[in-house]
Amino acid sequence: MTAHGEARGLETLTVGSPRPGRRLGAVSGHLVKEIRERVGFSQDQIAELLGVDKSTIQGWESGRRSLNASRAGSLRAIKRNFLRLGGDPSMIMQLDQALDADSIINFVVDGPAVQRADDHPLASWVLTRDTTHMLAWALTGGVPASLPKTEKIPRRGPAPGSPKLPRDELEAFFSQMRRAAELAQQSGDEAALLRRQALYLCSYDISADTAAWLADVRRRTPRTHSPGWSPDWADARSVATSLTRHGDNDALAAFMSTGMGDEAGEAANLNYWAYWLGIDSLPKSDDHFMVAAPAQSWDALALLRGLTDRLKPGLGAIDLNVHSVWALLALRRGILTADSELSRHLQNQVTALLDSDGISPQARQELVSVHYGLKLTT
Known part of the structure; x- marks a missing residue:
C-alpha cells in the first residue's frame, strides 16, 4: 500500500457520459x-x-x-x-x-x-x-x-x-467488470474487495468464454500459503461459487478441501453467510469482517433458517451449503432443540437431498450426520 493507502494499476475503468435513451433508474x-x-x-x-x-x-x-x-x-x-x-x-x-x-x-x-x-x-x-x-x-x-x-x-x-x-x-457492463477485475488483480490486497466482487458479478455473464475467463483469473491469482484467512481466501470462495453457475464444480471442491479445513476458514464462512443473508446487518467496508467478528455475534437460529432454505437439490454450490449447515450445528450444539418447526423443516430438506443426486460424497456424509442429530432431538 502506498503512503496514502492508494491502490495501483486502476488507470481507466469507465468512459463517457450516459448514452442516449439510457434508463438510469x-x-x-x-x-x-x-x-x-x-x-x-x-x-x-x-x-x-x-x-x-x-x-x-x-x-x-x-x-x-x-x-x-x-x-x-x-x-x-x-x-x-x-x-x-x-x-x-x-x-x-x-x-x-x-x-x-x-x-x-x-x-x-x-x-x-x-x-x-x-x-x-x-x-x-x-x-x-x-x-x-x-x-x-x-x-x-x-x-x-x-x-x-x-x-x-x-x-x-x-x-x-x-x-x-x-x-x-x-x-458494456460486463466488459467494464472484467477490466475492473483484471486491473484490481494487479493492485494486490489494496483492491481485494473490488477484485472479488467484480469477479462475482462477471459470473452472471452468459458469454461463451465466461467460465474459461473466470478459471484463468483463478489460476493467475497468487495464493497465500500461510495458515488462516486472507483476502485470497475470500477471492477463492467467490470465484469457486461463481464457477458453479457455469457448471464447473471442481473449483468449489478444491476450495472446500483447502479453505475449510481450519477454525479460521470455518468461522469466516459462517460470518460471511450471516452478512450475505442480512442477519449481520451492519455495513462492511472490506472483507476482514469475516475474521474480525466473533462467530457468536449473530443470531444462529436466523442463520440456520436462511441456510436451511438453501438445501435444495439442483442449487449451485450445494456442497458448500450443506457443509455450512453441518459446521453451524457443530459450532452451536443444542440449537436444534430451540425451534421444533425449524427442525422439522430441516429434516424435510435433508431427506430430500439424501434422496437426490448431484451432491458429493462428503456432503452426503455430512447430511447423514445432520439427519442423525435431528433424530436424537425429536
Whole structure:
C-alpha cells in the first residue's frame, strides 16, 4: 500500500457520459411498477394519490427518470405513501437496494474514468445478497428470491416483465467488470474487495468464454500459503461459487478441501453467510469482517433458517451449503432443540437431498450426520 493507502494499476475503468435513451433508474423503476401493480392501482390513480403528475410515475417506471435524483426526504415520503396505500412492506424496504443497484450499473456503464480503486463503488462496500440479486435482476432478468411471490400480473402491450438491460448495456457492463477485475488483480490486497466482487458479478455473464475467463483469473491469482484467512481466501470462495453457475464444480471442491479445513476458514464462512443473508446487518467496508467478528455475534437460529432454505437439490454450490449447515450445528450444539418447526423443516430438506443426486460424497456424509442429530432431538 502506498503512503496514502492508494491502490495501483486502476488507470481507466469507465468512459463517457450516459448514452442516449439510457434508463438510469431501470431497477428501482421496475420495482415501483411491481409495487403499484400489486396494490391494484393504475398510473393515473397512483399519481393522484401520491400528488405527482402521471408523467412522473411513467418516468420512474420506465427508468427514464431515476429515483436516485430525488431528494432523500422525497424518497422517504414515496416509501411512506406506498406503505399507506397498501404496498408490500418487504418490497418497499428493497427500494433502497434497487437504488443501490441502479447507481452501480450507471457508474460502471457510463461513469467517469477511475484512477484509484477507492473511487470504484465496489471497492469499499461489501454487497449484500439483496443488492446483488437486484443487480442480477438487471443482468439476467431473474426475479430476486427476496421479492414476495405472486401470481403473474397481466400487462397490456409490450411492457417489459423485468428491468433487464439491453444487450449493448450488458456488454458494456460486463466488459467494464472484467477490466475492473483484471486491473484490481494487479493492485494486490489494496483492491481485494473490488477484485472479488467484480469477479462475482462477471459470473452472471452468459458469454461463451465466461467460465474459461473466470478459471484463468483463478489460476493467475497468487495464493497465500500461510495458515488462516486472507483476502485470497475470500477471492477463492467467490470465484469457486461463481464457477458453479457455469457448471464447473471442481473449483468449489478444491476450495472446500483447502479453505475449510481450519477454525479460521470455518468461522469466516459462517460470518460471511450471516452478512450475505442480512442477519449481520451492519455495513462492511472490506472483507476482514469475516475474521474480525466473533462467530457468536449473530443470531444462529436466523442463520440456520436462511441456510436451511438453501438445501435444495439442483442449487449451485450445494456442497458448500450443506457443509455450512453441518459446521453451524457443530459450532452451536443444542440449537436444534430451540425451534421444533425449524427442525422439522430441516429434516424435510435433508431427506430430500439424501434422496437426490448431484451432491458429493462428503456432503452426503455430512447430511447423514445432520439427519442423525435431528433424530436424537425429536
